[in-house]
Amino acid sequence: xxxxxxPIVHQLTPYVPGEQPKINNLIxxxxxxxxxxxxxxxxxxxxxxxxxxxxxxxDPTSTRLVRAVAQYYQLKPKQVFVGNGSDxxxxxxxxALFQHDKxxxxxxxxxxxxxxxxxxxxxxxxTVPLNSSFEIELGGYLRANGGIxxxxxxxxxxxxxxxxxxxxxxxxxxxxxxxxDEAYIDFGGESAVALINQYPNLLVxxxxxxxxxxxxxxxxxxxxxxxxxxxxxxxxxxxNSYPLDSIAISGACASIxxxxxFEYTRQRIIASRxxxxxxxxxxxxxxxxxxxxxxxxxxxxHDAAKLAGHxxxxxxxxxxxxxxxxxxxxxxxxxxxDECKTLVSALTxxxxx
Amino acid sequence: xxxxxxPIVHQLTPYVPGEQPKINNLIxxxxxxxxxxxxxxxxxxxxxxxxxxxxxxxDPTSTRLVRAVAQYYQLKPKQVFVGNGSDxxxxxxxxALFQHDKxxxxxxxxxxxxxxxxxxxxxxxxTVPLNSSFEIELGGYLRANGGIxxxxxxxxxxxxxxxxxxxxxxxxxxxxxxxxDEAYIDFGGESAVALINQYPNLLVxxxxxxxxxxxxxxxxxxxxxxxxxxxxxxxxxxxNSYPLDSIAISGACASIxxxxxFEYTRQRIIASRxxxxxxxxxxxxxxxxxxxxxxxxxxxxHDAAKLAGHxxxxxxxxxxxxxxxxxxxxxxxxxxxDECKTLVSALTxxxxx
Numbered sequence: 130x131x132x133x134x135x136p137i138v139h140q141l142t143p144y145v146p147g148e149q150p151k152i153n154n155l156i157x158x159x160x161x162x163x164x165x166x167x168x169x170x171x172x173x174x175x176x177x178x179x180x181x182x183x184x185x186x187x188d189p190t191s192t193r194l195v196r197a198v199a200q201y202y203q204l205k206p207k208q209v210f211v212g213n214g215s216d217x218x219x220x221x222x223x224x225a226l227f228q229h230d231k232x233x234x235x236x237x238x239x240x241x242x243x244x245x246x247x248x249x250x251x252x253x254x255x256t257v258p259l260n261s262s263f264e265i266e267l268g269g270y271l272r273a274n275g276g277i278x279x280x281x282x283x284x285x286x287x288x289x290x291x292x293x294x295x296x297x298x299x300x301x302x303x304x305x306x307x308x309x310d311e312a313y314i315d316f317g318g319e320s321a322v323a324l325i326n327q328y329p330n331l332l333v334x335x336x337x338x339x340x341x342x343x344x345x346x347x348x349x350x351x352x353x354x355x356x357x358x359x360x361x362x363x364x365x366x367x368x369n370s371y372p373l374d375s376i377a378i379s380g381a382c383a384s385i386x387x388x389x390x391f392e393y394t395r396q397r398i399i400a401s402r403x404x405x406x407x408x409x410x411x412x413x414x415x416x417x418x419x420x421x422x423x424x425x426x427x428x429x430x431h432d433a434a435k436l437a438g439h440x441x442x443x444x445x446x447x448x449x450x451x452x453x454x455x456x457x458x459x460x461x462x463x464x465x466x467d468e469c470k471t472l473v474s475a476l477t478x479x480x481x482x
Numbered sequence: 483x484x485x486x487x488x489p490i491v492h493q494l495t496p497y498v499p500g501e502q503p504k505i506n507n508l509i510x511x512x513x514x515x516x517x518x519x520x521x522x523x524x525x526x527x528x529x530x531x532x533x534x535x536x537x538x539x540x541d542p543t544s545t546r547l548v549r550a551v552a553q554y555y556q557l558k559p560k561q562v563f564v565g566n567g568s569d570x571x572x573x574x575x576x577x578a579l580f581q582h583d584k585x586x587x588x589x590x591x592x593x594x595x596x597x598x599x600x601x602x603x604x605x606x607x608x609t610v611p612l613n614s615s616f617e618i619e620l621g622g623y624l625r626a627n628g629g630i631x632x633x634x635x636x637x638x639x640x641x642x643x644x645x646x647x648x649x650x651x652x653x654x655x656x657x658x659x660x661x662x663d664e665a666y667i668d669f670g671g672e673s674a675v676a677l678i679n680q681y682p683n684l685l686v687x688x689x690x691x692x693x694x695x696x697x698x699x700x701x702x703x704x705x706x707x708x709x710x711x712x713x714x715x716x717x718x719x720x721x722n723s724y725p726l727d728s729i730a731i732s733g734a735c736a737s738i739x740x741x742x743x744f745e746y747t748r749q750r751i752i753a754s755r756x757x758x759x760x761x762x763x764x765x766x767x768x769x770x771x772x773x774x775x776x777x778x779x780x781x782x783x784h785d786a787a788k789l790a791g792h793x794x795x796x797x798x799x800x801x802x803x804x805x806x807x808x809x810x811x812x813x814x815x816x817x818x819x820d821e822c823k824t825l826v827s828a829l830t831x832x833x834x835x
Contacts, residue, residue, distance in 0.1 A: 131709035133659045133683065135581030143719030146542050157538075166534030175729070179528045181519030183698035183733075185510075186691070189499050213566050216722045228488030242723075249720040306486050330486065338539070345536035345728035356484035366496030367602040369569045370595075375698035376528070376729055380536075 137251070144245040147448055156445040156471055158462040161284075161313070161423050163342035165397065165465075167380070168390040171343065174383035178376045187375040189366075194373065197382045198350050202322050208352055210361040211381075213372040215312060215336035215349025216242065218361070221368070222278075222332065222351065224250050225360040226306045229275030236265055238455055240284050240310065259454075263417050263425070264288050267298045277302065280310040282318050285450065285460040287419030292319040299328040306357065308332045313421035315340035315395050316402070322352055329354040339422060340395050341384045348373065348381040398422050402463045408473045412480055427458045431480060439479045445472055490604070497598040500801055509798040509824055511815040514637075514666070514776050516695035518750065518818075520733070521743040524696065527736035531729045540728040542719075547726065550735045551703050555675050561705055563714040564734075566725040568665060568689035568702025569595065571714070574721070575631075575685065575704065577603050578713040579659045582628030589618055591808055593637050593663065612636075612807075616770055616778070618643050620651045630655065633663040635671050638803065638813040640772030645672040652681040659710065661685045666774035668693035668748050669755070675705055682707040692775060693748050694737045701726065701734040751775050755816045761826045765833055780811045784833060792832040798825055 130139065147160035166172075191211045199206045212218040223246040227233050235243050237256040247254045257269040263286045270277050277298070282289040299307055309321045311333055321333050332353035338344035351361060365372065373381075384391075406416050406424055414426045427433060437449040437459055448460040463469070483492065500513035519525075544564045552559045565571040576599040580586050588596050590609040600607045610622040616639045623630050630651070635642040652660055662674045664686055674686050685706035691697035704714060718725065726734075737744075759769050759777055767779045780786060790802040790812055801813040816822070 131713060132657070133579055133710060134713045135578055137581060138578050138713050138716050141716045141720045143716055144723060146539070146723040149539055149541055160539055162539065163537045165537065167536050172532055172536075175532045176529055179525055179532065179729075183520050183525075184516045184518065184695040186499070186502055186513055186515065186697040187700070188502055214722060214724060216724070220721045225488055225491050226486055228490060245720045249717070304485070342537040344539040347540070347724055347727040357486060360484060360487045360491050363491050363494045363496055364602070367494045367598045368573045369567060370497060370499040371567055371569070371700055374700040374727070374730060376532075377727060 137249070141248055142245065144242045148446070150446070152444065154444055156464060156468050158464050158468065158472065159446045159448045161339060161421070161462045162344050163339060163394065163398070163422065164463070164468060165342055165394040167342040168384045168387035170387045170390070171380045171384040175376045175380040178379040183375060187371050187373060187378060189370045191373045191378050194348075194378050194381050197385050198352070201385050202352060204322075204325065204352055205355070207355045208325060208358055210351040210358045210365070211373060212349050212351075212365065214338065214347040215310070215334050217372060218334055218349040218351050219310070220246055220249070221361050221364045222308060222334065223247065223252060225364040226308075226332070226357065227252050227276040229305065231273050231275040231305075233276045233278065234270050234272075234274045235278045236283060238263065238283075238286065240280055243278060259286070265290050267294045270298060271301055274302070274305055276305045276308070278308040278310060280312060281321070282313045282316070282420040284313065284421065285423070285448065285455070285458070286417050286425045287313075287421040287423055288417055289318040289420035292321065292323070295321050296324055299324060299331055303330055306330050306332055308334060311335045312339055316399055316422045317420035325353055329356065332357050337381050337384060341391065342394065343380065343384060346377050346380055348377050398463050401466055401469055404466075405463060405469045405473070409476070412473070412476055423460050423462045425458055425460050428480070433457045433459050436476070436479060440472075440475055443475045445475055490602070494601055495598065497595045501799070503799070505797065507797055509817060509821050511817050511821065511825065512799045512801045514692060514774070514815045515697050516692060516747065516751070516775065517816070517821060518695055518747040520695040521737045521740035523740045523743070524733045524737040528729045528733040531732040536728060540724050540726060540731060542723045544726045544731050547701075547731050547734050550738050551705070554738050555705060557675075557678065557705055558708070560708045561678060561711055563704040563711045563718070564726060565702050565704075565718065567691065567700040568663070568687050570725060571687055571702040571704050572663070573599055573602070574714050574717045575661060575687065576600065576605060578717040579661075579685070579710065580605050580629040582658065584626050584628040586629045586631065587623050587625075587627045588631045589636060591616065591639065593633055596631060612639070617641050620647045623651060624654055627655070627658055629658045629661070631661040631663060633665060634674070635666045635669070635773040637666065637774065638776070638801065638808070638811075639770050639778045640666075640774040640776055641770055642671040642773035645674060645676070648674050649677055652677060652684055656683055659683050659685055661687060664688045665692055669752055669775045670773035678706055682709065685710050690734050690737060694744060695747065696733065696737060699730050699733055701730050751816050754819055754822055757819075758816060758822045758826070762829070765826070765829055776813050776815045778811055778813050781833070786810045786812050789829070789832060793825070793828055796828045798828055
């Protein structure tokens with residue numbers, strides 16, 4: 130507490146990201162990182178960019194990257210916004226599109242950064258409970274609102290929402306913005322990008338951190354109607370002229386253009402997820418069908434926090450949330466097949482004893 | 483304009499950065515970039531970081547970099563905050579420390595991003611005019627305020643404020659935060675970092691973009707009392723967990739540890755500045771004594787906008803501001819000695835005809 134702080138600062142409850150411990154031989158399945166490296170073409174592009182030209186400011190509009198994303202998704206460049214990770218894109222979205230006099234709606238169990246942004250920007254929010262199977266039911270969002278946001282697939286559940294349900298919501302909610310946070314979409318969900326040209330109230334947010342394995346580079350993007358993108362650009366240009374550095378622009382461009390590395394690694398992760406789900410079911414776990422690069426699991430006979438503690442002793446970390454409704458679940462990131470094998474052996478042993 | 487925008491978006495007037503044209507053989511003296519490259523050790527550190535570990539999130543607290551800056555300035559790590567360029571650090575500062583019920587004070591002629599942040603965060607502001615020699619006179623800031631910010635040296639004038647004047651202001655203004663924006667301090671000014679342990683109301687902001695030649699990498703930092711830094715951390719952790727990517731953290735650490743490259747390049751720039759000032763005076767220009775890596779000049783017989791236009795035809799760009807009081811001035815970044823020579827030849831020719 131300090132007399133020098135703006136009043137808002139006293140009320141903030143910061144987001145707490147999953148830990149990033151520096152431990153050798155750690156099997157790190159706690160922050161939904163990709164077990165495979167980024168595109169080798171992206172690494173080469175970044176190495177080329179690492180030279181004396183870093184003395185110059187980057188392109189403030191990241192035009193190359195905006196065009197590359199637009200081309201990939203067959204959109205106009207004016208329908209694309211890029212930022213310093215999808216967290217920054219989300220922050221600008223909350224400030225630019227959700228500060229209205231009715232409450233923002235989002236699921237009760239979801240990405241825990243959403244309520245944090247609400248406090249930062251003084252946005253009132255109401256949560257809509259997941260159903261008893263931990264699924265988003267969009268019918269619950271048909272009420273007065275200043276905006277709607279949900280991840281698809283949802284985190285930490287991995288559950289995907291069907292595109293026809295999203296389209297019905299867009300149709301019935303024409304006066305406020307619906308943001309679909311597609312951080313995990315490439316692992317099996319149906320992207321809402323296909324609806325952008327029909328619905329001016331739709332914003333889709335994606336990231337290079339998961340399916341493109343560039344969490345360490347900080348690049349995210351939003352796609353939607355030109356007017357929504359212009360709102361984001363106005364806030365960005367009033368906040369930081371150059372949110373993306375030159376290396377990130379080059380790396381992300383090369384990454385999105387390398388379709389074969391992307392396809393190969395995401396298919397491997399999907400295959401490993403299905404195999405791991407089968408093995409965990411055999412151990413007695415209940416598993417929500419996942420369209421993401423993680424599984425959300427619970428065991429009827431074993432306390433989740435204790436399981437996480439036992440795994441930790443064996444140098445395996447998974448994500449445990451000490452929160453209502455989900456305090457008997459673990460969120461487990463899909464690792465390499467070797468990592469999954471070690472995890473299953475460890476859980477087999479823990480459950481046996 | 484869009485019904486989907488938050489009301490604030492309609493009122494924003496974004497900052498316009500100096501242009502970054504992609505023209506071959508351009509002599510680019512418009513955005514105060516360093517004419518020499520970054521530390522070769524920084525480039526090597528960034529190359530090492532460019533690998534498969536980019537699949538992992540960066541350290542959310544950038545601890546290595548915070549410690550490296552703290553060590554360099556003999557501060558505690560809790561007295562240091564790092565961000566995605568000093569523009570992001572400034573944005574968080576405005577939100578965390580300047581949202582009070584009295585007006586923020588800053589010079590009438592200064593970094594033109596300050597009023598933009600005020601609009602973004604709904605901060606009322608009052609400007610204090612520079613004196614007739616275009617100098618900041620801190621006596622003018624002794625009035626009711628919700629905070630004070632000024633660059634030292636000031637931009638675009640290059641004029642430096644003495645440390646004893648800053649200390650007097652800190653003493654007489656104990657109840658609100660005084661931010662000294664030291665983007666250009668390493669080119670000859672007296673840093674206020676020396677006062678941090680005595681004045682809990684002082685925040686000093688610096689950047690890797692100028693004296694460390696890493697504008698393309700986006701790293702800035704703030705230093706001050708632990709309570710001020712905690713205020714910034716709270717806002718940052720409610721905005722973006724990972725504002726600095728892994729490559730930027732490594733590059734900036736190596737950069738601040740390479741004292742010899744830093745000393746050598748900044749001394750060359752200072753020497754070039756003094757030589758260029760002498761040559762421009764010989765051509766009849768009036769020049770404000772500069773402690774920065776640029777000169778702010780005016781010619782009694784030649785219109786500034788026309789001079790800038792003539793230089794542009796010769797592939798030399800300098801910064802011209804079409805604003806009250808300074809519309810007869812040019813801001814010229816110090817380039818290499820060859821670039822300065824070409825500039826002086828061009829101006830000699832233009833003035834002769």
